[in-house]
Amino acid sequence: MIWNMGLGGIAALVAVILLVSALRVLREYERGVVFTLGRFTRVKGPGLVLVIPGIQQMVRVDLRTIVMDVPSQDVISRDNVSVKVNAVVYFRVIEPEKAIIQVANFYEATSQLAQTTLRAVLGKHELDEMLAERDKLNMDIQKILDAQTDAWGIKVANVEIKHVDINETMVRAIAQQAEAERTRRAKVIHAEGEQQAAEKLLEAARMLAQQPEAMQLRFLQTLSSIAGDKSNTIVFPVPVDMITPIAEAIARMRAPRA
Secondary structure: OHHHHHHHHHHHHHHHHHHHHHEEEEOOOEEEEEEEOOEEEEEEOOEEEEOOOOOEEEEEEEOOOEEEEEEEEEEEOOOOOEEEEEEEEEEEEOOHHHHHHOOOOHHHHHHHHHHHHHHHHHOOOOHHHHHHOHHHHHHHHHHHHHHHHHHHOEEEEEEEEEEEEEOHHHHHHHHHHHHHHHHHHHHHHHHHHHHHHHHHHHHHHHHHHHOHHHHHHHHHHHHHHHHOOOOOOOOOOOOHHHHHHHHHHHHHHHOOOO
């Protein structure tokens, strides 16, 4: 009797242990990919999940966005400049069964694919484009990664190029190029200013030529400005238009009267 009760207690204890081991709790951001005797059965979760011990196995999959740092890559640009580029990739699992069945390690596979894609895309562009058009390059890399990881049930949300490291020789060359560009712009602006000033002077000369009185007023205004200086001697030209009337008046006064 005692022996029979002992066996019953052991059986109950074993049943409780099996029941506890069969229960799984999945968080809101987790899913369980369940296999029955090696075959994919279904995706379960979140919440309380029952897995038959010895018959079923479950693999947990995190559905949150994963931030993956892409190691620095040696890239040779289209204009044969060697640079080191690193980036960060944001992706998440949207189909857990594909992420487990279609690829052995989806994180490592995505990392390797991101490195090769980064080198391939940037190698098609020149250095100036890498420095000035990062948004466009980020979109190109993101689209390629998203298309290739779709078969793994992964969605690549964003790609950001963090650093483009250039050697010191190329940095000095870029600085010289920037200085030459600034000098060129300064000369162009100066030339444009001279051209505009010449056009305004020509326009003013044409307006003064149409009104001789305005020319004389301008001449008197100039004399007034010069008179304010501290110089003792002022030499200035006298317009013929001002001398001619005076000369004619003197000639009439000297002429003999009839």
